[in-house]
Amino acid sequence: MRSETTTGRTFIEEARRRQFIDSAIETLDRLGFSGTSAAEVARGASIAKSALFYHFKNKDELLRAVVSDLYALAAQEIVKDMATADGPRQMLIRYIRSCVLFASAHPRWIGAAMEVIQNLRDADGALVFGAATNQPNIDAIEQMLREGQRSGDFRDFATRPMAVSIRAAIDAAPAYFAHEPDLDPGAYADELTALFDLATRRTEAKEDT
Amino acid sequence: MRSETTTGRTFIEEARRRQFIDSAIETLDRLGFSGTSAAEVARGASIAKSALFYHFKNKDELLRAVVSDLYALAAQEIVKDMATADGPRQMLIRYIRSCVLFASAHPRWIGAAMEVIQNLRDADGALVFGAATNQPNIDAIEQMLREGQRSGDFRDFATRPMAVSIRAAIDAAPAYFAHEPDLDPGAYADELTALFDLATRRTEAKEDT
Amino acid sequence: MRSETTTGRTFIEEARRRQFIDSAIETLDRLGFSGTSAAEVARGASIAKSALFYHFKNKDELLRAVVSDLYALAAQEIVKDMATADGPRQMLIRYIRSCVLFASAHPRWIGAAMEVIQNLRDADGALVFGAATNQPNIDAIEQMLREGQRSGDFRDFATRPMAVSIRAAIDAAPAYFAHEPDLDPGAYADELTALFDLATRRTEAKEDT
Amino acid sequence: MRSETTTGRTFIEEARRRQFIDSAIETLDRLGFSGTSAAEVARGASIAKSALFYHFKNKDELLRAVVSDLYALAAQEIVKDMATADGPRQMLIRYIRSCVLFASAHPRWIGAAMEVIQNLRDADGALVFGAATNQPNIDAIEQMLREGQRSGDFRDFATRPMAVSIRAAIDAAPAYFAHEPDLDPGAYADELTALFDLATRRTEAKEDT
DNA sequence: GATGAATGAGAGTTCATTCAT
DNA sequence: TATGAATGAACTCTCATTCAT
Structure with missing residues (x-):
């Protein structure tokens, strides 16, 4: 009978959740994980x-929401950005670029x-967000890389270390x-796209950009 | 009259400190920062x-010792490894290799x-170990990179993002x-040395961007 | 909307504060300062x-409240008692009497x-309550004494040692x-008023009480 | 066989005890009772x-020694001072004077x-040093007072409050x-002797209560 | 005699969580 | 829905005291 969003929560409920999540983000950024007490988050949200x-x-669920809300937004934006990419090299470049720009938008x-x-x-x-959380990202990159190797766009390298390094370089950006x-x-x-393009592409044919 | 090490501590004192530091390392690895209580560390050391x-x-001093003891050891080993490196490309390769091998020895x-x-x-x-702690590492890498650019061994790229990415790739290794x-x-x-060698070197007889 | 006292605290809040303060008083009296732990006070208040x-x-604030609440009450009662005192001798007598009776009411x-x-x-x-805390009391006594010397009611003596001794005699009473x-x-x-009346008054004219 | 003092302790033993007691005195004066830990006392004594x-x-025994050594010295000096006093009024005056001067010598x-x-x-x-400790002092004063009343040198007053007040006035001096x-x-x-002489003596040629 | 090292008990304080209102 | 009040568990740290050397 009362107004609900697609999540099954009322608007006011949704608004309160956002208040808490926003305050949690601000507190985590300012005081770090162990400084982020329930009291501090509540104070920040008044x-x-x-x-x-x-x-x-409980508190963990709030913290999980901070992560999962971000993931949902990121996935949506990055998928949209990559939709029109053409060929393995462009896909990798688009992926890196998209991630970095997303990071710069929500540092x-x-x-x-x-x-x-x-x-x-x-x-x-x-x-809670262990290796299993980042693994899908790395797996996705690895798949792009193997694709490019199969198509001959990429040189022959071990895909795991390369994927790990790409992800690491992306994750290092927001701190800056x-x-x-x-x-x-x-x-x-x-700079990042140039770096990894040079590191991954097949070097024989030399008439690229 | 009493036997002392170079640190001015007795042997037994030094031994106990190591016991606590080792237990702290094990606990930090197993339970994370916020799970590492003084009680747990002591229990681990019996x-x-x-x-x-x-x-x-206090507890902070113990935790700082975990970091600074590692730094001291790492610096010593890496400097030794790089002593005989010849030329910018080799230096960068040696640096990366040395860091990765050190990481694999003490993950x-x-x-x-x-x-x-x-x-x-x-x-x-x-x-406590803020940006100021990693900055010297990144600065050192940047200096190597600029050296290589001046000598003509490296292509023309922005040194800061490259240095950050190199450090990030190294730091991502131990988790694996x-x-x-x-x-x-x-x-x-x-793999890592190949990656960054390709990404940094001047591509032969050619007009890179 | 909620019922509050003049202190800006709710009634129940005020009641709990009093419970703790009362328990602190009882514990301080029974076990002394260093025996008065937070645990003991809480136990006393159940x-x-x-x-x-x-x-x-924190605990200090509780202890400070024990003192300041008492001071507030004492000041109020003593001021009321002295309101109608007439002349330096009577004022001094009233002051001593008032302090002693207050002490006997709340030993x-x-x-x-x-x-x-x-x-x-x-x-x-x-x-925390250093010399600065008792000083105002002594200063007040000294002022009364000087007043009496100026008016000729009191003999010529050093006001400071006299004031200190009066205060000391008053403070010694509650223990008894x-x-x-x-x-x-x-x-x-x-007895006390007689003591200090004899000690302070001008002795020439001898037809007083 | 080895050199001992009258206390049954060796000289060196006696010297060490004094070192600790002196350090305890200094620490008690500087940091108060609850700041006086065994560690701090030892540090002060090096x-x-x-x-x-x-x-x-144990620690209590050290603290008790701080008090009892002082008492021993005080008793000795005050008894000596009073040896030649003549008559109740002079005795009281000598007692007060002696105590105050002793206090000024060892504040x-x-x-x-x-x-x-x-x-x-x-x-x-x-x-540990409860009422029972100060009681003898007060009792001694009371006895002097009663003596003076019997001899007719002192007026008729309640001896207990007077004795308590005299002692309190003396004890208040060292803080100053x-x-x-x-x-x-x-x-x-x-000033003190004048104060209490006036307060106690029989006022000349008159009919006090 | 004297020391460094160790310990158990207990201190003050914080925190996530619950619950009656 | 939202709050003030309350709680038990856990935390860091201090202390008097003991004991092998």
Whole structure:
């Protein structure tokens, strides 16, 4: 009977969740994972601490939401960017560029998410967003790379170390954007794409850009 | 009259410090930064918790020791490895190779140190091992790169993004060594050196952008 | 909308604060300053120890409240008593009498407050209620004495040692009331007023009470 | 066989005890009772902490020694001063004067002893130097007062409150000497003796109650 | 005699979470 | 829905004391 979004939550409910998530992002960025207490998040949102546990089952669920909301947004934007890419080299270039520009658009959110990814653990001490979380990203890159090797666009290299390095280079970018806001993200993306294009392409035929 | 090491500590004192540091490394690796309580570290070392505070002024000092002991060892080994390198390209290759092999020799220690570096904060909430800690590494890489550009061995690229990416690729390695112990570190190093050699060198007899 | 007292606290908040303060007084009286742990105070109030830190920022604030609440009450009562005093001699007599009777009404509270005053130190090791706390009392007495000397009611003596001794005699009283509950406070006050009246008054004219 | 003092301790033993006691006095004066840890006392004496427990059964015994050594010295000096006093009035005056001058000679030691007297408690929470410690002093004063009343030198007053007040006035002096080193102790003593002489003596040629 | 090393008990404080209102 | 109040578990750290050397 009452107005609901597609998530099955009321608008007000949705609004409160966003308030808490936004405050969590800001707090994670400012004070880090272990400085991010429920009290601090609630204070930042100007809502009572106990309300947090009405909207989220527990603190972990809030932190997970910080990560998953970001992932959803990133996936959507990056997929859109890559839709029109043509050929393995362009796909890789588009992927790197898209990731870097996304990072430059949300440096603090990404920083916050990284705090959670690197620190949030379950009762056994295992990382909640462990290797399994980044693995799909790396797998996707590896698939692009193997595709390019099969098509002859890429030289013959071990795909795993290359994929890991590409992902690492992308993940290193947001820290720079966060602390050096004058950096030109486009130029930064250009450098990264050039780097990995040179590192991956087949070198025989030499008349490319 | 009493036997002392070069640090001004007795042997037994030195031994206890190592016990605690080793236990801290193991705990950081297993439970992460926020799971690493003084009680857990002491339990791992089978020594009373209060003894920890006899050997270290406080918990932070123990954690700092985890990092600084590693840094001291790494610097020593890497400098030794690079001593005989000849020319910019070889120097970069040696550097990367040396770092990767060092990482493969101490993956858990490095993982533990990273937990501390990314999480340990002072009373003001500022990271103790902040940007200032990794910056020297990146600066050193940048200097190598500029040297190579001046000598004509390297192509013309922005040195900062390249240095950041090199460091990121190196830092991403230990996580893999830790969880996939069958990985061949030498082969991994070969891939990385090839990657960045291709990305940096002046391409023969040609008009690169 | 919620019922509040003049302090800006809710009634229930105010009630809990009083519970803790009362328990602190009882504990200070029974076990002394260093025996008064947060755990013991909470146990005395039959409330969880952590609740203490919900109502008071820290233990020091609780202890300070023990003192300041007492001061507020004492000031109020003594000022009221002295309002109608006429002439220096009567003022001094009223002051002493009023202080002694107040002490006899709250001997344990005063003892508790003295524990705090004599022991509570800040981070630098300086007494929180240092000389500066008692000084105003002594200054007030000195002013009365000088007034009486100017008007010719009091003989010529050094005001400082006299004021210090008056205050000391008053402060010594509650310890007696605490341990000898049968003592008649009125008689005790009479003795003290006689003592200091004789010690201060001008002796020439001899037809006073 | 080895050289011993009258206390049954060797010279060196005696010397060490004094070192610890002196350091304890200094520490009590500087940091107060609860700041006076065994570690701090040992540091002040530049001796290992564990040595303290070789020379004293426990910390309490050290603190008790701070008090009892002072008492022994004080008793000796005051008795000597009073030996030649003649008549109740002179005796009281001599007593007050002697105490005040003694206080001015050892303000810090007295301050330290007071810290112990007011704070040291046994396992049950009872003051080790409780009422029972000061009582003899007060009793002695009371006896002087009663003597004077019997002989007709003193007027008729309740001896207990008077004795308590005299003792309190004496005890209040050292705090002033400690913080105002320019104060003239002789003058201070003169004021006190005048004060209590007037308060106690039979007023000439008159019909006091 | 004297020391460094070790320990258990307990200190103050924080925190995620619950619950009556 | 939202809040103030409360709690138990856990945390870092200090302390008096002991003991092998």
